[in-house]
Amino acid sequence: METDDEEAERAASILLRSFLMAIALTACIKPEKGKSFTFQPTVEETKDPATVTEKPPPKKKKKKVYLTFDDGPNKGTMKVLHIIQQEQVPVSFFLIGEHAEASAMQQAAMDSLEQCELAELCNHSYTHAWHNQFSKFYEYADSVVKDFEKCRDSLQLQNNIVRTPGRNIWRTDSVIATDIKRSAVAADSVFQAGFNVMGWDLEWHYDGKDLSLKNNADSLLNQLDSAFAKGKTKTPDHLVLLAHDQVYEDAADSTELHYFIRKIKERDLELEVVSRYPNLRKQ
Numbered sequence: 001m002e003t004d005d006e007e008a009e010r011a012a013s014i015l016l017r018s019f020l021m022a023i024a025l026t027a028c029i030k031p032e033k034g035k036s037f038t039f040q041p042t043v044e045e046t047k048d049p050a051t052v053t054e055k056p057p058p059k060k061k062k063k064k065v066y067l068t069f070d071d072g073p074n075k076g077t078m079k080v081l082h083i084i085q086q087e088q089v090p091v092s093f094f095l096i097g098e099h100a101e102a103s104a105m106q107q108a109a110m111d112s113l114e115q116c117e118l119a120e121l122c123n124h125s126y127t128h129a130w131h132n133q134f135s136k137f138y139e140y141a142d143s144v145v146k147d148f149e150k151c152r153d154s155l156q157l158q159n160n161i162v163r164t165p166g167r168n169i170w171r172t173d174s175v176i177a178t179d180i181k182r183s184a185v186a187a188d189s190v191f192q193a194g195f196n197v198m199g200w201d202l203e204w205h206y207d208g209k210d211l212s213l214k215n216n217a218d219s220l221l222n223q224l225d226s227a228f229a230k231g232k233t234k235t236p237d238h239l240v241l242l243a244h245d246q247v248y249e250d251a252a253d254s255t256e257l258h259y260f261i262r263k264i265k266e267r268d269l270e271l272e273v274v275s276r277y278p279n280l281r282k283q
């Protein structure tokens, strides 16, 4: 049995050990010299709500308009070039091989097209379907392919995008459409030969007799809005617009074109060259 003295000594020892342990614990959490020991909130908690900047939502992609001009080089080509240079917008020209060497004026226009960085040059065949003999032309698939190859080689075109004369035909990796079915075999052959065939979603119509525009720029803009809104383009949010160089030789019509381009720039739309159209077959 323990004596009272032994018991007291034991109690004192326990007390001393407890005291020493408390000192040791205090030493472990001692703050650095000169620093007060206060509760440190986490990084998130230190942010002042007023200064927190939310990540901006991803930018909404602009709808694309591909403005294309057919049948050049021709009367009106220089007017179009002048306008796109003034407005610094990219457009595409579907050119006819024969036209480039038909006259001194057309040769000069071709030189200007080649020098203009905003102009993308594409293929509208060499003979324009044997000078508009459309039905006959599309009966001979091999000959159609050769006509496009001749245009490509004579104009030294840098891309593989063609537009069929007199036909709204599409052959890309994602769009296949043929307006007049009898031309389908020829169109397939052109695609198999390595070309993309690009038609159009909307045309700026003109009168074939006096080459004047049938509708003004505001009316065309309404048609364009409607085509986007109703999903009537071959690819959603991408619209290919067909126009013709020769119409814009006329001062009033070139003013309409200039106004149209300015309006496009003001809107939430972006002009783009056809080689940037989605899902084209690579060269």
Ligand SMILES: [Zn+2]
Binding pocket: 070, 071, 124, 128, 165, 166
């Ligand atoms: Zn044409």
